Amino acid sequence: MSKSPSPGQEVGAYSILAAGYDVVMEHVDYDLWAAYVHGLITDFHPEAETVLELGCGTGSFALSLRQIEQFRYLATDGSPKMVRVAEAKAEMEGAHDIQWVVADFTNFSVDQAVDVxxxxxxxxxxxxEEEELDKLFGCAFRALGSGGLFVFDQSTPANSINNETLFEDSGEAEGFSYVRHSRYDSESRIHTTVFEINALDQQFREEHRQRAYTVDEVRAAADRAGFEVAASFEDFGRDPVTERTERVHWVLRRP
Known part of the structure; x- marks a missing residue:
């Protein structure tokens, strides 16, 4: 039986976690993910030169993609602390060609249209809420030039249902440790994750909430924004999406 999260100072999502985010995500193969997304870009928009990444986190994906091809790259995240970590990592790698900006991905604009x-x-x-989804899709649509791509992934209800036993974990690094507890409400399709964090000799509690959208809901949002669905694939392959698919990669095109 899961124990209840212990008390700690309530803080906003990614306000403290930013410092240890790379520890939490150390299981992710960003090089593999970058290679997969690069393949989608080259297959569906081979002339692409400019990329805008939303929700860039601490920059791991951007830095991995840069090893494959150096696009003109703007990376944004809503958390100033995440962006500061990303900037520091890029400086260490000499990746001075990536521009890092704090921005809300439901309310942003660009000076010049991008390709991806x-x-x-x-x-x-x-x-x-679907209204927020519409704002994201609208901003992405307006940021793209004709023929531009919006490439993103989604976690489906099947992912939360099938992986219920993986809803607790922990990790640590110098000066930082965390315990993660998650729960999924199948009726609302809201997945709540609580991080109990020890950092700076203090205890903190961050709550993250996500909605497990259905494929049909995402497709409808794409239609409302004016996108064409160029492709949707299961996980990191090219197989078609089914009701058992846990992660979908979408390739939307602005006409």
């Missing part, structure tokens, strides 16, 4: 907009690792699922 990216939003990865469940970023879309943080939007709990």
């Amino acid at each position: 907009v990216l939003l990865l690792y469940d970023g879309m699922n943080y939007l709990l």
Whole structure:
């Protein structure tokens, strides 16, 4: 039986977790993910030169993609602390060609249209209402030039249902440790994750909430925004999406 999260100072999502985010995500193969997304870009928009990444986190994906191809790259995240970590990592790698900006991905604009907009690792699922989803899709549509791509992934209800036994874990690094507890409400399709964090000699509690959208809901949002669905694939392959698919990668095109 899961124990209840212990008390700690309530803080906003990614306000403390940013410092240890790479520890939490150390299981993710960003090089593999970057290679997969690069393949989608080259197959569906081979002339692409400019990329806008939303929800870039600490920059791991951007830095991995840069090893494959150096696009003109703008990386954004809503958390100033995440962006500061990303900037520091880029400085260490000499990746001075990536521009890092704090921005809300439901309310942003660009000075010049880009060829590709990216939003990865469940970023879309943080939007709990369809109105917010419409804002994201509208901003992405307006940021793209004709023929531009919006490439993103989603975690489906099947992912939360099938992986219920994986809803607790922990990790640590120098000066930082965490315990993660998750629960899924199948009726509301809201997945709540609580991080109990020890950092700076203090205890903190961050709550993250995500909505497990259905494929039909995402397709409808794409239609409302004016996108064409160029492709949707299961996980990191090219198989068609089924009701058992846990992660979907979408390739939307602005006509």
